[in-house]
Amino acid sequence: MDKFYHIVTYGCQMNVHESEKIAGILSELGYVSCDSMEKADIVVFNTCCIRENAENHAYGNIGMLKKLKAAKRDMIIAVGGCLTQQMNKADVLHEKFPYVDIIFGTHNLNKLKDFVIEKQHRKKSIIKIDECDGSVVEGDNPLRTSYPNAWVNITYGCNNFCSYCIVPYVRGRERSRKSENILAEVKSLVDEGYKEITLLGQNVNSYANGTDDIPFYKLLEKVAAIDGKFRLRFMTSHPKDFSEELAKTIADNPKICHCLHLPVQSGSDRILNAMNRRYTTADYLRKVDILKKYVPDCAITTDLIVGFPGETDEDFEDTLNLVKKVDFSSAFTFVYSKREGTKAAEMDCQIPEEVSKKRIMQLVDLVNEQTRNHSQKFVGTTTEILCEGVDEKKGLYLGRNEYGRMAYFKSDKDVVGQFLNVKVESANGVSLYGEVVK
């Protein structure tokens, strides 16, 4: 009889890909995926601690499993992800949720197989959190769930220590995979039929820094030179490390999508300095100009934080002005979340919640307006999309164009994984609607 696993993922793309690695390990143990916790023999929570709401969300969900566990004693509950790597958090989790069987971290994810086998033979909880030893684990065997898209880690960890961010503390120092391993992985993914490859790292532009391996733009060139029709994306780029060479590389290699995620965080130089971002708004705008010079049609997306400690109305105005100047294709907007252990958590003048709320609403309005306008520009044009799946509710196929816009369309045959030309008839927010043309 089949044994089932269910994974709950919180946070970013990095975590989504780590969940694929967890799924790979569980399937090696003979588990099969299922869509509910009730049915599962093992439930894994892949947590995120970047913002408080993701953390609270995980606590809420783990708490809700207490009853189910009492009724289904053999069910294994495991908690991993970057939340468990935070100082003392594994012990706090164990105390709060003693019925959790396995607590593991991001640095020992590859040992989950041993932990599950061990747990099948013992009663006591297993709590194993490793410090980052600077090594790069190779030979993962992820069970990919996003065909035709595939995610490929190129760096792990981060050295930037932006003052608000917990990532460098929980994911350790930046380390890069060897380019030959990355190239081999992408080649085999393309051979398997994947059509979109996204290279992942907290700060991809500093790939291989301080080593004798090739720099990021060269890595991109080499990946783009792999035979076959596929799209190439990468994230995240830190503005301080974004170079003219990279802009040229995007322009010169048709497989690289004209879409760049370049988080600016704030439009105020004072706040950027306090955030330890190591660029000014003028530097950022210069980089945008360089990008536009080489890749005039490049869609630029960003991350923005409001309510950083000490942010005044003027600072916030500066952010609105910068957003207006750059005219982002879309943006993720966040309310600053205080993370214990970071520099910003100790700063005076934490901003009252109601002020942050007002600011984020204003910012979201502006960003949505820009997004709508960008979508509207596609109406009447024909755009190449890569079909990713079906929206069951809408009864339509869906796929993104190289600029990251999602298009919905009808098809009477299965076209998942195919490149298609879609004539856009209308746009609604971030979504385009149209029909397939030859």
Ligand code: 5AD
């Ligand atoms: N509060 C709010 N947003 C944060 N981010 C990172 N840390 C925090 C925090 N403490 C956002 C940044 C980053 C994105 C991945 O998450 O905008 O670019």
Ligand code: SF4
């Ligand atoms: Fe966090 Fe800054 Fe590193 Fe991004 S670059 S992960 S925001 S410390």
